[in-house]
Amino acid sequence: MKRYRSFGRLRSNRRPDSTNSRPVGWSMYLVAGVLGFALVAGRAAARDGDLDIGNKLADMLRAGRNVVSASQTLINNPEIGDKEFTGEKLVREAEAIYVKRAGSAPTAGDLSDRDRRLLEAQIQAMRKVVDEHQADINRQGVGFKGFIPAIFARLVNEEFEAIAGSDARVRVTAPPELVRNRKARPDPWEQNIFETKFLAADWPEGKPYSELTEFEGKPAFRMLLPEYYRESCLACHGEPKGETDITGYPKEGGKVGDLGCVISIVIFQ
Amino acid sequence: MTPPATSLSEARPRAETRSGFARLGAVPLWARLITLTAAGLISLIGSSMFFSSALHQTADRTTKMKELFDVVGTAGEAHVTFGKLRYWLTDLSVSLLVTSERSAIAAREKLEANLDRLAGYDPETVTEIRSEVEAYFSTAMDAADAYTDGNRVIGNTFLASARGHSEKVDDALNGLVEKVSAAAFAERQFVVENADQSARAAVYIVVILSVIGIVLTFLVFRSIVHPLHRLNDAIAGLMQGNFDVEIPPEGDDEFGAMARTLRLFRENAAERSRLEEESERQRNTISTAVETISDGFVLYDRDARVLLANSKYREMFSDIASVIQPGTSFRDIMAAQVETDPAIAGSLPAEQWIEERVARHRDPQDTVDERRYGDLWMRISKRQTPDGGKVAVYTDITEMKEREAEIIGTRDAAEAALADLQKAQKRLVQAEKMASLGQLTAGIAHEIKNPLNFVNNFAKLSDELLEELAEILAEPIKALDKDSREDAEDLLATARENLVKINEHGKRADSIVKNMLLHSREGPSERRTTGLNAIAEEALNLAYHGARAEDSSFNIEMIRSMAEDAGDIECYPQDLMRVFLNLMSNGMYAASKRTANADAGYAPTIWVTTRSVGNGVEIEVRDNGGGIPPDVREKIFLPFFTTKPAGEGTGLGLSLSYDIVVKQHGGELALESEPGEFTIFRVKLPRILPPMEPQNAPSRQSAAEGGLQ
Numbered sequence: 001m002k003r004y005r006s007f008g009r010l011r012s013n014r015r016p017d018s019t020n021s022r023p024v025g026w027s028m029y030l031v032a033g034v035l036g037f038a039l040v041a042g043r044a045a046a047r048d049g050d051l052d053i054g055n056k057l058a059d060m061l062r063a064g065r066n067v068v069s070a071s072q073t074l075i076n077n078p079e080i081g082d083k084e085f086t087g088e089k090l091v092r093e094a095e096a097i098y099v100k101r102a103g104s105a106p107t108a109g110d111l112s113d114r115d116r117r118l119l120e121a122q123i124q125a126m127r128k129v130v131d132e133h134q135a136d137i138n139r140q141g142v143g144f145k146g147f148i149p150a151i152f153a154r155l156v157n158e159e160f161e162a163i164a165g166s167d168a169r170v171r172v173t174a175p176p177e178l179v180r181n182r183k184a185r186p187d188p189w190e191q192n193i194f195e196t197k198f199l200a201a202d203w204p205e206g207k208p209y210s211e212l213t214e215f216e217g218k219p220a221f222r223m224l225l226p227e228y229y230r231e232s233c234l235a236c237h238g239e240p241k242g243e244t245d246i247t248g249y250p251k252e253g254g255k256v257g258d259l260g261c262v263i264s265i266v267i268f269q
Numbered sequence: 270m271t272p273p274a275t276s277l278s279e280a281r282p283r284a285e286t287r288s289g290f291a292r293l294g295a296v297p298l299w300a301r302l303i304t305l306t307a308a309g310l311i312s313l314i315g316s317s318m319f320f321s322s323a324l325h326q327t328a329d330r331t332t333k334m335k336e337l338f339d340v341v342g343t344a345g346e347a348h349v350t351f352g353k354l355r356y357w358l359t360d361l362s363v364s365l366l367v368t369s370e371r372s373a374i375a376a377r378e379k380l381e382a383n384l385d386r387l388a389g390y391d392p393e394t395v396t397e398i399r400s401e402v403e404a405y406f407s408t409a410m411d412a413a414d415a416y417t418d419g420n421r422v423i424g425n426t427f428l429a430s431a432r433g434h435s436e437k438v439d440d441a442l443n444g445l446v447e448k449v450s451a452a453a454f455a456e457r458q459f460v461v462e463n464a465d466q467s468a469r470a471a472v473y474i475v476v477i478l479s480v481i482g483i484v485l486t487f488l489v490f491r492s493i494v495h496p497l498h499r500l501n502d503a504i505a506g507l508m509q510g511n512f513d514v515e516i517p518p519e520g521d522d523e524f525g526a527m528a529r530t531l532r533l534f535r536e537n538a539a540e541r542s543r544l545e546e547e548s549e550r551q552r553n554t555i556s557t558a559v560e561t562i563s564d565g566f567v568l569y570d571r572d573a574r575v576l577l578a579n580s581k582y583r584e585m586f587s588d589i590a591s592v593i594q595p596g597t598s599f600r601d602i603m604a605a606q607v608e609t610d611p612a613i614a615g616s617l618p619a620e621q622w623i624e625e626r627v628a629r630h631r632d633p634q635d636t637v638d639e640r641r642y643g644d645l646w647m648r649i650s651k652r653q654t655p656d657g658g659k660v661a662v663y664t665d666i667t668e669m670k671e672r673e674a675e676i677i678g679t680r681d682a683a684e685a686a687l688a689d690l691q692k693a694q695k696r697l698v699q700a701e702k703m704a705s706l707g708q709l710t711a712g713i714a715h716e717i718k719n720p721l722n723f724v725n726n727f728a729k730l731s732d733e734l735l736e737e738l739a740e741i742l743a744e745p746i747k748a749l750d751k752d753s754r755e756d757a758e759d760l761l762a763t764a765r766e767n768l769v770k771i772n773e774h775g776k777r778a779d780s781i782v783k784n785m786l787l788h789s790r791e792g793p794s795e796r797r798t799t800g801l802n803a804i805a806e807e808a809l810n811l812a813y814h815g816a817r818a819e820d821s822s823f824n825i826e827m828i829r830s831m832a833e834d835a836g837d838i839e840c841y842p843q844d845l846m847r848v849f850l851n852l853m854s855n856g857m858y859a860a861s862k863r864t865a866n867a868d869a870g871y872a873p874t875i876w877v878t879t880r881s882v883g884n885g886v887e888i889e890v891r892d893n894g895g896g897i898p899p900d901v902r903e904k905i906f907l908p909f910f911t912t913k914p915a916g917e918g919t920g921l922g923l924s925l926s927y928d929i930v931v932k933q934h935g936g937e938l939a940l941e942s943e944p945g946e947f948t949i950f951r952v953k954l955p956r957i958l959p960p961m962e963p964q965n966a967p968s969r970q971s972a973a974e975g976g977l978q
Contacts, residue, residue: 176367182367185367249366249368
């Protein structure tokens with residue numbers, strides 16, 4: 001099930017495996033952060049720390065998804081019983097991918113307590129989700145098990161909320177016509193950013209959006225990272241529109257480079 | 270054929286008794302036909318209106334029925350759609366998938382559309398259903414939202430509440446479907462029965478209208494056909510000349526008018542028939558008279574076309590009898606005649622002959638011609654009739670002509686015989702003169718022969734004496750002086766030359782005298798074996814000198830071709846000489862005759878050829894004179910036949926020659942000639958004479974006498 005491997009990656013081969021953890025990526029986000037500051041001028045100063053932890057959480061989530069995507073063949077093999085695809089293994093491989101992309105582990109270096117807590121909570125959530133689903137993953141006689149990167153990400157985000165929901169939230173959402181599960185529906189703030197920023201013709205490709213605002217009545221740093229369809233995404237989300245994919249869901253008719261989803265991060269202040 | 274009085278008296282009462290038809294008969298034909306057509310049209314329009322109204326009624330009810338079935342369909346569809354709505358809302362609560370939500374919304378929209386259509390039929394029920402659907406949908410969505418937010422207990426509560434609304438909607442839709450179905454089926458039943466009724470009524474109407482139509486048509490048809498048949502019978506009868514035929518009664522309608530016209534026609538036709546019979550009788554009388562004439566009779570009209578011709582005329586010209594018909598032109602008859610017998614045109618071309626005959630026919634004067642048609646002679650008398658036509662009478666005068674020809678023939682024969690006799694007499698006189706001349710010549714020749722012998726002998730002797738004298742005087746002469754000696758020698762020589770000339774000419778004179786004797790000798794000549802070439806040569810010389818004797822300017826080229834092997838033959842040389850002389854003299858005569866009026870390049874020539882042929886010999890005498898025409902060739906060997914002017918020939922030469930060659934020598938005498946080119950006489954003789962009775966060896970006289978017989 002390799003097609004899920006790259007779910008949520010920035011689109012196109014022009015930027016192969018480009019991640020936010022690269023130095024170039026970092027500097028770009030720095031610029032984006034300044035821009036974001038300009039956009040919310042006067043309300044609150046953008047914080048490098050918030051931007052930093054947001055990117056890290058997003059990158060780690062992507063790394064986890066990558067591991068699940070790369071393991072689809074194993075997971076969906078009906079012959080093998082115990083696949084030894086444990087939470088620990090997933091976390092290890094995800095961190096390895098993260099290190100390869102960013103140059104260092106997510107938790108390495110100077111981190112604030114909050115940031116370390118949030119990253120550890122995310123890693124814990126990943127481990128827990130995989131471990132809780134061992135029975136499903138190891139089920140013999142069933143091929144496609146539905147334990148795909150998107151589901152994995154949603155379950156991890158839900159678990160993350162359960163562990164650290166008072167400090168931060170991570171979700172994967174999308175414009176309403178692309179949302180498959182009601183739980184991923186955008187809230188009005190997100191919907192507004194989609195319409196006015198990401199779907200605008202002049203929005204630079206891949207550029208995140210961040211803003212100091214409120215969430216559930218509390219001041220919060222909110223950050224949206226757009227992700228675009230790659231070739232491997234189109235097996236389920238491509239054309240012809242309306243044809244059912246392997247999960248039984250009708251395809252969206254997307255093309256390479258179209259906006260596919262958005263990682264939405266909330267850091268409470 | 271019934272007598273007219275009876276048929277008419279029967280016809281009238283019958284017309285009166287048929288009261289029904291009489292009444293119809295009083296109505297004009299056009300009125301009858303218009304009534305019939307109008308009745309047809311009215312029934313057509315009436316039935317069409319009935320069918321149209323029945324069809325409209327059925328169509329209205331069918332439309333209503335169709336609408337009801339549409340409502341049934343829509344109600345059924347609404348029921349099914351509501352089923353889908355329930356399914357997707359239930360699925361949404363479990364899966365939380367947006368696609369299920371979208372399907373549920375789509376199902377609801379479709380259901381609303383169905384309800385919109387049903388609202389027209391049963392608004393109350395539809396309003397009730399709408400409110401229940403709304404309640405169900407909103408409660409189910411509340412349940413889905415609760416599940417999405419993870420509030421399972423509240424979600425279950427909402428879902429239970431939604432289930433109550435769902436059942437209400439289901440019941441209401443079921444009831445609606447049943448109600449509408451019942452109404453639709455009832456409507457269908459009504460439509461079917463209604464259509465059946467209309468069809469039955471249509472059948473009755475068509476049957477009734479058909480019966481009325483057939484009866485009406487039959488009545489009108491009969492009122493037309495019946496009188497028409499009677500009129501037709503009457504006309505047919507009249508056409509056949511039956512004037513007693515029954516004519517239908519003269520009613521008030523068109524047929525009555527036709528019957529009236531027919532009666533008038535019958536009266537006219539009867540009168541005309543009577544006049545025609547009278548005319549026919551007169552024509553027959555004339556025809557019989559013309560037929561009884563023993564001559565051929567033809568009457569032509571002013572355009573020269575045959576009006577009338579009797580059978581005698583056709584009999585006379587039986588070859589073209591088929592052409593001789595009234596209407597045939599005189600020109601066509603002439604053309605047929607000349608085609609059947611081209612000889613009648615004589616030397617004229619057929620077209621010209623026809624033109625002449627036509628022109629002659631047009632001659633307004635009375636003409637009488639006598640013409641020959643094959644074996645028949647006709648006298649044709651033509652007279653012009655007052656109207657410009659011509660009467661021609663052909664009388665057979667063949668017998669008369671034959672008798673006339675016989676008389677003329679007899680007369681001509683007598684005249685010819687007389688002429689022949691006169692000619693023969695002249696020739697006999699001439700022959701006698703010639704015979705006398707011959708005897709005279711023989712006598713003279715005999716008398717001359719003796720002195721001539723003296724002249725010859727003494728001339729020869731004198732020559733010998735002069736020779737001796739010359740020997741004797743030789744010496745004395747030498748003693749003389751030169752002049753005297755020359756004179757003496759000259760005198761001696763000249764005297765001897767003169768003597769030689771005397772001897773020479775004496776011999777020539779002797780030869781001529783011998784020939785004269787030979788030519789005029791009488792009695793049978795002696796039989797000897799002689800060279801043919803010698804006889805031929807001598808004959809040629811004699812013929813040449815003879816011709817020269819008669820005309821000193823005469824000259825001819827003589828080409829001899831004497832074969833060495835011709836050799837000797839046993840013959841009567843003198844008679845044979847006479848034959849050759851005769852043939853050669855004739856050849857020279859012909860050549861000289863042609864010279865007189867020939868062009869400059871002409872050279873009179875005679876060829877004499879001898880050759881040995883098998884057991885005999887052949888001598889050919891050819892000249893390039895005028896030739897002998899075929900008609901002359903036939904008669905050339907007859908005695909007394911000559912083409913020479915009187916006094917020049919006896920007409921006996923060739924006759925005699927023929928007798929000598931054929932009868933005396935058992936040979937052949939043949940003639941070949943091309944007029945204007947040449948003539949060849951060819952004599953064939955056996956080398957040994959055939960045995961012959963002495964009396965058969967003819968003399969000149971006997972041959973001449975034989976020729977006369």
